[in-house]
Amino acid sequence: MDVLTDLLRGAQARQSTVRQLIQRPPWALTFADPPDLTLVTILAGHCWIGFDEPARPPRRLAAGDIALLTGDADHTVRDDPGTPPQVVIRDGRKESLSAEPVASQPLRPRTYGDGLPGATVMVRTAYTLHGAVGARLLDLLPPLAIVAAGPRTRATLELLSAEVVRDEPGQDAVLHRLLDLLLALVLREWCIRPGGKIPDRTNAFADPAISGALNLLHGNPAHRWSVAELAGRAGMSRAAFAARFTELVGRPPLSYLTDWRMTLAADLLRDSDAPIAIVARTVGYQDAFAFSTAFKRARGVSPSAWRRSAIDPD
Template identity: 60%
Template sequence: MDVLSDLLHRARASHTAVRQLIQRPPWSLTFADPPLLSLVAALHGDAWVGVDDASPTRLAQGDIALVRGPAPHTISDAPTTRPLVVIRDGRKLSVDGSEAADRVRRSLAPRTYGDGRSGADAVLRGSYDLHGQVGERVLAALPPLAVVPAGPRTRAALDLLAAETAHDEPGQDAVLGRLLDLVLVLALRAWWAAPDARPPAWYRATADPAIGAALRALHEEPARRWTVAALAAEAGLSRAAFAARFAALVGEPPLTYLTAWRMTLAADLLRDTDATVGAVGRLVGYTDAFAFSVAFKRAHGVTPSHRRRPDPGPTGRPPAPSADDRRV
């Protein structure tokens, strides 16, 4: 599995959400507590997206915005439109009880809201509840707001996603999730291919056939006992040439990258599973629990058992140290 696919697969939570608004101006939606990644697309007409207190950015028809949470953001027909509806905890709350706010909240079809009249603006929004340290890796590669201009590939995918959004048939959630993934990947590719973009080093490195092959191998088998020589064989290069090229393109030596990736996976396994510290260590390539705990503490500043420990209670006193804490 390539690096981007692996990151998105591991970072994605149990569900995504897709909604569309078909509404004549004026309209405005403020998302007070959005998930960590939202995708907004102007399907018909223009839209404006403003993140937190920043000035709104215009989306022309077919443009896509990738919005990084958890800062609030607003989607509206114009930068001067006053707030009409606030979405908080999944509920649409009218700001002033006006007729315009009521129209924005009106259900037209599954996952579709607005008045649906001729000439209305049409906006689609999808959201991802990315989680864990893998999710942080994805988000770290994006600015608070990234606007991807309309293109033939993204437009075709958006049209298909919009057409499916209003259906409610067996398997619909699976279809919408996969189509939203398609639009997201196409948008990320387009954003990182822009002349002034600054894609993460690992993304640039995947374009190199040799280093891309090594990265794919590391992500497919992170627990394997990799050596630089074994990775060089995957890349089809000599050991010295591979090590130099990997460090130049990725920004760090291959085994340093591997250790950081293992510690990222371990942090999420400790949070999301009940596996013991030793079992988590084995899942990421450490046969010795003590060696794993040392590596984890070096990477994260705390021991594995402390990482999964519940927050202190009302007294503010943390639980007593575990055996794993005392060993490291």
């Protein structure tokens, strides 16, 4: 299993909202208290998207472009950088900031705006992510990443444009699977392009030997991996492999493995009532005491304390 697949599976991305917005200038929408991860997809026209901070200027999106946003900072989508916010959307409710707020009447299923010719058409999808794996995925992503229009996403966007306005049996299932596909495509496009930053802010995916080693670690984290075995699988000497892995990933191979095991263990402790010894074996520790020591070193608390805090945060 490759790294991105493993992260997406563990993060269990779920859509909380899917909305198509059709707006003619001037318009500006601020989204307050956003979820873990948001996709803004431009189907027609263009817009500007940003965080309303001087240090982070807004970015322009054209038809076919997709913006990926993470974190809890408010962001604004508008027709022009000079258009002031007209509406704030917070907790699913709209608050008007202008005497002439942006049009938002229902037009079709999941579709709002003015619906007039020449408008910008976009789909905004809000995702929630799960547990420690979800947090790890978010940590590897920037506040704003843009994937430009291209052949790899075009067919999915065409399907999304056709399906988002329909109201037929199984419609939610169709949309959610399309959006899962779109999210995976966007993350893949972003992380394999020059300067992509998964995993751990590196270009490790571009190196076949190191990428292959990462896939081995994620495919079987409970295996008793050694640097020598990983180096042999990569066709490199032990010293050369360890140096190359550390350079690209930012930490030594076994340190990366331990960190990933602790991430998996944190979610197993949170989401199941399996005994700690079983959790330990699942992530590669035959000795529950050694596992508890490693977990406390990584998380600052014992496995049992972590589980209690996950059940009762107060």
